[in-house]
Amino acid sequence: xxxxxxxxxxxxxxxxxxxxxxxxxxxxxxxxxxxxxxxxxxxxxxxxxxxxxxxxxxxxxxxxxxxxxxxxxxxxxxxxxxxxxxxxxxxxxxxxxxxxxxxxxxxxxxxxxxxxxxxxxxxxxxxxxxxxxxxxxxxxxxxxxxxxxxxxxxxxxxxxxxxxxxxxxxxxxxxxxxxxxxxxxxxxxxxxxxxxxxxxxxxxxxxxxxxxxxxxxxxxxxxxxxxxxxxxxxxxxxxxxxxxxxxxxxxxxxxxxxxxxxxxxxx
Amino acid sequence: xxxxxxxxxxxxxxxxxxxxxxxxxxxxxxxxxxxxxxxxxxxxxxxxxxxxxxxxxxxxxxxxxxxxxxxxxxxxxxxxxxxxxxxxxxxxxxxxxxxxxxxxxxxxxxxxxxxxxxxxxxxxxxxxxxxxxxxxxxxxxxxxxxxxxxxxxxxxxxxxxxxxxxxxxxxxxxxxxxxxxxxxxxxxxxxxxxxxxxxxxxxxxxxxxxxxxxxxxxxxxxxxxxxxxxxxxxxxxxxxxxxxxxxxxxxxxxxxxxxxxxxxxxxxxxxxxxxxxxxxxxxxxxxxxxxxxxxxxxxxxxxxxxxxxxxxxxxxxxxxxxxxxxxxxxxxxxxxxxxxxxxxxxxxxxxxxxxxxxxxxxxxxxxx
Ligand SMILES: Nc1ncnc2c1ncn2[C@@H]1O[C@H](COP(=O)(O)OP(=O)(O)O)[C@@H](O)[C@H]1O
Ligand SMILES: [Mg+2]
Numbered sequence: 180x181x182x183x184x185x186x187x188x189x190x191x192x193x194x195x196x197x198x199x200x201x202x203x204x205x206x207x208x209x210x211x212x213x214x215x216x217x218x219x220x221x222x223x224x225x226x227x228x229x230x231x232x233x234x235x236x237x238x239x240x241x242x243x244x245x246x247x248x249x250x251x252x253x254x255x256x257x258x259x260x261x262x263x264x265x266x267x268x269x270x271x272x273x274x275x276x277x278x279x280x281x282x283x284x285x286x287x288x289x290x291x292x293x294x295x296x297x298x299x300x301x302x303x304x305x306x307x308x309x310x311x312x313x314x315x316x317x318x319x320x321x322x323x324x325x326x327x328x329x330x331x332x333x334x335x336x337x338x339x340x341x342x343x344x345x346x347x348x349x350x351x352x353x354x355x356x357x358x359x360x361x362x363x364x365x366x367x368x369x370x371x372x373x374x375x376x377x378x379x380x381x382x383x384x385x386x387x388x389x390x391x392x393x394x395x396x397x398x399x400x401x402x403x404x405x406x407x408x409x410x411x412x413x414x415x416x417x418x419x420x421x422x423x424x425x426x427x428x429x430x431x432x433x434x435x436x437x438x439x440x441x442x443x444x445x446x
Numbered sequence: 447x448x449x450x451x452x453x454x455x456x457x458x459x460x461x462x463x464x465x466x467x468x469x470x471x472x473x474x475x476x477x478x479x480x481x482x483x484x485x486x487x488x489x490x491x492x493x494x495x496x497x498x499x500x501x502x503x504x505x506x507x508x509x510x511x512x513x514x515x516x517x518x519x520x521x522x523x524x525x526x527x528x529x530x531x532x533x534x535x536x537x538x539x540x541x542x543x544x545x546x547x548x549x550x551x552x553x554x555x556x557x558x559x560x561x562x563x564x565x566x567x568x569x570x571x572x573x574x575x576x577x578x579x580x581x582x583x584x585x586x587x588x589x590x591x592x593x594x595x596x597x598x599x600x601x602x603x604x605x606x607x608x609x610x611x612x613x614x615x616x617x618x619x620x621x622x623x624x625x626x627x628x629x630x631x632x633x634x635x636x637x638x639x640x641x642x643x644x645x646x647x648x649x650x651x652x653x654x655x656x657x658x659x660x661x662x663x664x665x666x667x668x669x670x671x672x673x674x675x676x677x678x679x680x681x682x683x684x685x686x687x688x689x690x691x692x693x694x695x696x697x698x699x700x701x702x703x704x705x706x707x708x709x710x711x712x713x714x715x716x717x718x719x720x721x722x723x724x725x726x727x728x729x730x731x732x733x734x735x736x737x738x739x740x741x742x743x744x745x746x747x748x749x750x751x752x753x754x755x756x757x758x759x760x761x762x763x764x765x766x767x768x769x770x771x772x773x774x775x776x777x778x779x780x781x782x783x784x785x786x787x788x789x790x791x792x793x794x795x796x797x798x799x800x801x802x803x804x805x806x807x808x809x810x811x812x813x814x
Contacts, residue, residue: 350543353510354601356530357537358557358608368556372547 209424216421229421246422249407252320256403257389259324261382264335267328269378272339273370276348290336293329298394301326309399320401330395331388335381342377383437390430458487458644459521459611461507466516468502468668476502478668480516484612489638489645490673491655493691494665500648503665504614507646509533520611536605536643540617542597544589550576550600551585557608575603578637595626602634606641613638613645619654631658652692656680664688681809682717686729689717689811694729698771698779702726710735710771710781711751712803717811729811730803732784737767740798750802753781758793765790769799 219226240247355369393405412419461484468477476499492500505511509530554572579599619627635658656676663673672684683689700709707728753769765787771778
């Protein structure tokens with residue numbers, strides 16, 4: 180009895196050690212960023228001026244237009260990517276499950292493929308495609324979202340697949356069809372509500388990925404938040420790091436809020 | 447041919463499935479010239495072994511699968527190419543099919559909402575339907591808060607709420623335990639008689655089919671072998687396949703002459719359409735055989751056939767004795783005999799007994 184007790188104590192201790200170390204590992208850089216952005220390099224001591232600058236939206240917009248533009252672009256990109264990803268994946272995956280089960284492997288393979296392609300290679304491949312995108316749709320940064328949809332495909336696929344596995348889509352949609360529902364209604368009123376958690380977590384991962392994306396945007400010379408931060412860093416290091424920290428915290432809050440909504444819906 | 451129609455039968459719709467064929471990938475002919483005519487308000491059960499095409503027939507009627515040949519008529523209208531959502535069929539599935547994000551009431555109201563009925567009408571109708579299946583108190587529960595039997599009742603209420611042309615049930619009871627199963631089975635029959643909806647009920651359980659239906663269609667390999675009332679089917683199976691399916695499970699080698707089989711030391715009349723004279727295998731019910739210990743004077747009247755008990759089992763309401771006939775050449779046939787549950791203890795493996803056909807209760811269908 181007592182050996183089991185100490186065993187359990189040991190395991191709990193190990194668990195807390197691991198959690199503690201991980202937290203330290205993640206928090207030290209964040210603390211470093213905070214420390215750096217509050218340092219007054221000219222007069223010595225502490226200063227909050229970078230943070231007050233950041234909070235002062237009209238001033239930021241005026242003095243650092245690139246930053247405001249990058250922020251707006253990243254928001255738009257996150258939204259655009261999530262919407263396109265959901266419109267593409269949810270009906271496709273549902274349809275494959277219902278009508279074309281033979282294609283499951285193929286679709287899975289295609290969706291997971293982007294994991295194996297480095298971003299830089301993707302850009303090389305996408306360059307001629309984007310020549311056409313620019314020609315047809317214009318130069319808008321938001322079209323970068325099309326590339327991002329490909330980027331988030333593997334993660335979104337995994338979440339949605341788990342969601343679809345958890346419900347009997349076939350029987351549910353057949354029941355709804357027999358009661359007189361059109362396919363659109365089946366999707367909207369039956370499949371989607373039951374995929375809520377999966378859709379949220381897919382969106383969630385996509386937002387996180389888009390908010391942190393730098394490589395593709397930079398190589399295509401589009402200005403998203405990360406690119407703007409990078410450029411700002413060349414002229415004003417401290418403000419750039421403040422923006423970086425703020426965007427991290429922002430992303431964290433967004434994701435936390437989304438997961439909270441998802442959990443609340445379930446209970 | 448049709449059994450007594452229910453008082454509400456005038457509300458029912460006629461269904462004609464003609465020469466339906468359905469071929470799946472790999473050249474599986476799930477339906478192969480399937481023809482079935484259901485009278486308005488009639489309750490037909492499709493009975494057959496797993497894989498014989500029952501579900502396929504039902505799904506074709508519902509429009510969930512496309513026919514590769516043949517026509518489907520509902521109420522005189524050809525609906526062969528009409529999509530499911532326009533066919534007006536109420537379905538209850540084998541798998542639990544309640545929408546998990548809706549309460550029982552919302553599930554029942556779903557079809558009414560699609561029919562653009564106003565809120566008050568929907569509420570009233572849903573309450574009536576839930577009352578009909580005895581679940582008024584559970585109206586605000588979600589599927590995961592209900593038992594399997596309750597979920598299937600709600601599914602039935604949901605299917606009936608839209609006043610469907612035809613009610614389709616695909617083994618709705620097979621996921622339930624025995625007690626709930628027979629209870630819900632009787633309830634389905636009561637409700638069907640009450641609402642008078644034409645009903646097609648698919649099952650692989652002989653007892654279930656015979657208990658609920660006006661007529662039972664026995665299916666084999668994508669075709670209908672026989673369609674008859676439960677009593678007729680039981681008394682007069684048309685083919686050995688049907689006979690086997692309605693409980694004639696003893697297969698005995700014997701000699702046939704003049705439409706009479708010489709079996710178990712007695713003469714049993716063969717059903718019409720059975721094999722001609724010569725050696726044959728006949729099917730006899732376990733209820734159609736009597737058994738007596740050797741030396742007790744026998745009970746079969748005209749002697750009987752000597753056999754050795756292989757096993758004796760107690761089955762609750764009745765008992766079952768399995769015995770092997772003594773045979774001059776090779777191994778004798780196995781015979782199961784249904785006995786009173788109190789008689790089971792009178793027999794033990796290895797004991798010698800006399801078997802005989804039970805007067806009029808014995809039935810024989812030749813299997814060759
Ligand atoms: N979607 C399908 N694809 C291929 N074969 C199928 C499919 N559905 C059913 N089958 C085959 O068709 C035959 C009849 O199936 P089914 O109608 O489900 O039989 P039952 O309901 O009587 O058990 C079976 O041999 C089954 O394997
Ligand atoms: Mg089936």
